[in-house]
Amino acid sequence: KAEIPSLLQTNAALVVSDGLQARIGSLTANQEWFKVWRSIDGEAHAPATALELETLIRGVFEPQRFLDLLQHFIVFEENPDSGALHKIIAGYHQFHAVNAAVQETVRASGLGPSARSLGGRPGDRRAGVVWHTQGSGKSFSMLFYAARIVCHPAMQNPTLVVITDRNDLDDQLFGQFQRCADILGQTPVQAANREHLRELLNRASGGVVFTTIQKFMPDKGEAMPELSTRQNIVVIADEAHRSQYGFGGKVNEKTGVMSYGFASNLRDALPNASFIGFTGTPIEQTDANTRAVFGDYISIYDIQRAVADKATVPIYYESRISKLSLNAAAIPRLDAEFEEITEGEEFTQKEKLKTKWAALEALVGDPKRLALVAADLVAHLEKRLEAMDGKAMVVCMSRRICVDLYNALIQLRPEWAQDTLKVVMTGSADDGPDWQPHIRSKDARRKLANRFKVPSDPFKIVIVRDMWLTGFDAPCLHTMYADKPMQGHGLMQAIARVNRVFRDKPGGLVVDYLGLADQLKRALGDYTESGGKGDPTFDTAQAIAVMLQKHGIASDLLHGFDWSAWTSGTPTQRLQLLPAGQEHILQQENGKQRWLQVVAELSRAFALCAASDEATEIRDDVSFFQALQAALAKQTSSTGKTPEQIDAAIRQLVSKAITIEGQVIDVFTA
Numbered sequence: 001k002a003e004i005p006s007l008l009q010t011n012a013a014l015v016v017s018d019g020l021q022a023r024i025g026s027l028t029a030n031q032e033w034f035k036v037w038r039s040i041d042g043e044a045h046a047p048a049t050a051l052e053l054e055t056l057i058r059g060v061f062e063p064q065r066f067l068d069l070l071q072h073f074i075v076f077e078e079n080p081d082s083g084a085l086h087k088i089i090a091g092y093h094q095f096h097a098v099n100a101a102v103q104e105t106v107r108a109s110g111l112g113p114s115a116r117s118l119g120g121r122p123g124d125r126r127a128g129v130v131w132h133t134q135g136s137g138k139s140f141s142m143l144f145y146a147a148r149i150v151c152h153p154a155m156q157n158p159t160l161v162v163i164t165d166r167n168d169l170d171d172q173l174f175g176q177f178q179r180c181a182d183i184l185g186q187t188p189v190q191a192a193n194r195e196h197l198r199e200l201l202n203r204a205s206g207g208v209v210f211t212t213i214q215k216f217m218p219d220k221g222e223a224m225p226e227l228s229t230r231q232n233i234v235v236i237a238d239e240a241h242r243s244q245y246g247f248g249g250k251v252n253e254k255t256g257v258m259s260y261g262f263a264s265n266l267r268d269a270l271p272n273a274s275f276i277g278f279t280g281t282p283i284e285q286t287d288a289n290t291r292a293v294f295g296d297y298i299s300i301y302d303i304q305r306a307v308a309d310k311a312t313v314p315i316y317y318e319s320r321i322s323k324l325s326l327n328a329a330a331i332p333r334l335d336a337e338f339e340e341i342t343e344g345e346e347f348t349q350k351e352k353l354k355t356k357w358a359a360l361e362a363l364v365g366d367p368k369r370l371a372l373v374a375a376d377l378v379a380h381l382e383k384r385l386e387a388m389d390g391k392a393m394v395v396c397m398s399r400r401i402c403v404d405l406y407n408a409l410i411q412l413r414p415e416w417a418q419d420t421l422k423v424v425m426t427g428s429a430d431d432g433p434d435w436q437p438h439i440r441s442k443d444a445r446r447k448l449a450n451r452f453k454v455p456s457d458p459f460k461i462v463i464v465r466d467m468w469l470t471g472f473d474a475p476c477l478h479t480m481y482a483d484k485p486m487q488g489h490g491l492m493q494a495i496a497r498v499n500r501v502f503r504d505k506p507g508g509l510v511v512d513y514l515g516l517a518d519q520l521k522r523a524l525g526d527y528t529e530s531g532g533k534g535d536p537t538f539d540t541a542q543a544i545a546v547m548l549q550k551h552g553i554a555s556d557l558l559h560g561f562d563w564s565a566w567t568s569g570t571p572t573q574r575l576q577l578l579p580a581g582q583e584h585i586l587q588q589e590n591g592k593q594r595w596l597q598v599v600a601e602l603s604r605a606f607a608l609c610a611a612s613d614e615a616t617e618i619r620d621d622v623s624f625f626q627a628l629q630a631a632l633a634k635q636t637s638s639t640g641k642t643p644e645q646i647d648a649a650i651r652q653l654v655s656k657a658i659t660i661e662g663q664v665i666d667v668f669t670a
Contacts, residue, residue, distance in 0.1 A: 001027065012070055013089055015056060022053040024060060026074070026087040032501050035091050036309055042096025059092065069095065072148050075140070075180045081450050091311065094141045097130050097299035101276060102148045104128050104298050105155075108274040109231055112154030126295030127234070127276035133303050134280035134496035135312040135473075139176045142236060142278050146208060147183040149234060157205040158232040161273070162188075163213050163266075165239065169471045173238060174210040184208055191215055201227045201270070213237075216265045224268040233273035235266065237294070239280065239470070239489070263293050281492040282526055312499040314507040316608055318540040320376060321515055364483065364514065365401040367408075373513055374408035377481055380511065380611040381461070387610030390478040390505065391452060393497060394463045397484040399425050402463045403435055405483075409461075419458040424448060424467050452477075455502075469494045475502035481511045487519040488526065495520075506604050509540070540609050547605035551618050553598050554625050557591065558584060566624040581628045582635075592632050599629040 001008060008027055015024050016034060025034035037056040038045050046055040060066060073090035090098070106112040110123025120126055130145075132138050146160055162177070164170045170190065177188045188208040191197035194217065200209045218224040266273075277294040306312040363369070381392055396402045402423045410417045427439035440448070449468065451457045455476040462468065465484070470493045480498050498508025561584045565573040585591040606622050609615050615622075 012074060013060070017053045019053060020051065022056040024056060024089065026089045028085065028087045032310070032503065035311065037092045038309065039092050039096060042100065073144055075143065075183045077179050080175070080179065088140060090140065090144055091137065093132060093299070093301040093305070094137055094144060097132065097141060097301070098145045098148055100298050101127065101130055101145050102152060105149055105234060105274055105276060106152065108295070109155065109234070111156065111231055120295050125272065125274045126293070127274050128295040128298035129277040129279060129283060129290070130299045131279050131282055131297055132299070132301040133306045133312065134493060135499045136301055136306045137311070138278055138280055139173055142173070142238070143177055143180055143183065146177070146236065150184060150208070155232050158234055159201070159203065159205065159207045159209065159230070161201070161233065161235045162208065162210045163235060163237045165213050166470070167212060169238060170210055170212050172471050177208065177210070198227055205232070213262045216262055216269055218265065224265040226271065227269040229272055231272045233270050235270065235273050235275045237275065237277045280496065281489045310501060313501055313505055315495055315499050316507050316509045316540050316543060317512065317520065318509060319512045319515070319517060320380070321513060360485065361398050361401070364397050365404060367404070370401070370405055370408050373483060374405060374412055378409065378412050381479065383611040383616065384479055384509070385460070387607045388478060388505070389455070390476045391474060392461045392479040392481065393468070393477055394461065394481040395469065395484045395494060396463060396465055399427065399435065399465055402465055403438060406438070406463055416461070421461045421463070422448060422459060423463045425465050426467065469497065472497060473500060475500040478505055479509045479511065481513065482516055483513040485514065486516065488523050491516065491519055492523050507608055509608070540612065543605050543608040544612055544614050547602060547609060548614060550598055550602035550605060551621065554602055557588065557595055557598070563624050567620045577624070578627060578631050582631055585628070585632065595632060596629055599625045
């Protein structure tokens with residue numbers, strides 16, 4: 001890129017391969033965003049024994065597919081904060097899912113022949129659901145889908161209605177589509193209110209309209225008016241399975257007024273539209289509503305696949321309730337009745353006092369308990385950050401607890417008040433003086449969100465109640481402290497905040513202070529019943545076991561060598577240990593190679609569970625092993641060339657790549 005930019009002006013995709021492994025990426029992608037291509041036709045994954053390079057070449061470069069990729073699956077996005085331009089190429093799961101979704105939509109709308117159906121009938125208005133695990137590029141899949149369906153001849157210039165169920169998600173997705181509007185060939189519009197939405201939908205063709213589902217509400221006491229009877233309207237729902245999408249009617253006990261679920265309002269407003277859902281968590285087995293509106297799965301890209309493809313990193317789970325040494329009876333058992341609490345918001349003051357929520361909130365927010373949580377959190381997080389640079393998020397049950405926990409943490413670490421720790425929550429002027437420092441305007445919150453995403457920014461820890469728990473993307477976030485009752489989709493979405501790929505981050509950690517293990521198991525039950533594979537969270541105990549095993553192997557390699565001076569000796573004695581240790585390793589058969597490998601594995605496992613007691617015990621050993629590893633790694637063989645020499649050799653090679661007599665040139669002797 002730096003040396004011969006003219007070569008790359010028209011470059012569409014880059015493929016790197018060593019003959020066995022093969023990766024595809026774009027010109028602006030970092031190393032971690034060069035991804036494997038696992039399927040040739042999208043019907044099945046290539047077997048594990050297949051050659052990656054062959055799968056990639058046949059999957060991407062078959063002429064029809066490659067033209068398809070060129071035309072519909074490459075998009076440019078400008079980073080709103082830094083202004084840098086990124087070129088984004090769809091992954092294999094996005095490419096095949098979008099193509100299948102387009103075919104299903106044409107079938108569902110009844111406007112064209114159905115190429116292949118997954119069980120739906122032509123014209124049944126249910127295109128299906130695309131389930132791609134959180135963090136694997138769902139908003140880009142939606143964008144690629146929208147761009148393809150807009151220009152599909154059978155759809156005759158359709159109108160797309162993109163629906164979310166919260167304003168902040170609406171803004172976020174709308175921003176994504178706006179930044180990439182080129183591929184849509186038109187500018188997306190966001191409906192400001194119900195009247196505006198009705199105006200936007202009252203059109204003959206075309207248009208990409210963003211709205212929250214709440215705007216599909218009729219005026220009080222009236223039926224939902226019909227807005228358009230056109231067949232070529234496609235409703236695209238984000239997270240297509242939340243409780244809001246109801247069909248039934250409800251009668252208000254006090255007023256006797258009948259109100260309908262949003263799904264039936266949608267159907268009344270757009271009787272001939274087709275519906276497609278995109279979701280990051282599976283639809284529950286018992287959820288007949290979502291299937292009635294959207295139909296069945298078109299494409300599944302589950303956690304196991306995403307982790308195997310390195311599209312997301314694994315999530316580890318660690319329970320620290322025992323560390324709080326609370327009376328076990330005082331830890332409330334979270335039961336199904338808490339559903340309305342976890343899904344809903346805090347109630348108004350009066351209702352709140354009557355609910356179980358208040359009783360639980362009082363227990364969880366007890367000052368003695370919060371002091372224990374704060375002390376444990378500080379100790380745990382400081383060890384985490386020592387081992388792995390990054391950010392942490394603390395999730396609390398109510399805004400009161402957010403503020404109280406903030407105060408408890410600042411008491412222990414006053415220096416965090418400067419920049420390190422913030423509370424992000426909504427509020428108003430009548431929330432009392434103690435809360436005011438934490439209540440910010442929408443714009444100030446946006447600025448904080450951008451700062452949190454920058455790895456080098458000193459703002460490292462955020463306390464939230466439910467902001468930033470869905471759709472918030474900060475790849476450098478690696479630890480979440482959960483102290484709020486959550487379950488089902490809410491829980492799965494919250495923990496997915498820590499699964500984004502970032503440099504050499506080995507995994508994300510969810511630390512549980514409230515006993516969410518049962519809820520997690522239940523949410524996973526939905527997960528595997530739906531055909532998803534892969535356990536979203538790994539037990540920290542696994543990482544500890546690997547760490548201790550690797551520590552044992554490393555200690556065996558140093559058998560007979562005394563390194564106690566590393567902790568007890570003077571700085572000079574410490575340094576003297578390194579050459580002696582190196583010598584000890586080098587005398588063993590293949591010692592250097594074995595040492596470099598085992599310490600790399602040990603370091604990875606250590607980073608995942610650095611806050612555990614087991615890790616603390618061997619921390620000094622690990623630091624010695626790493627110092628020794630670094631010293632050995634520096635001793636590369638004398639034939640190694642510096643990066644500058646290699647650069648020069650390659651530049652020379654390019655200048656005389658076309659040689660007379662066609663002799664073969666060795667790059668390094670060139």
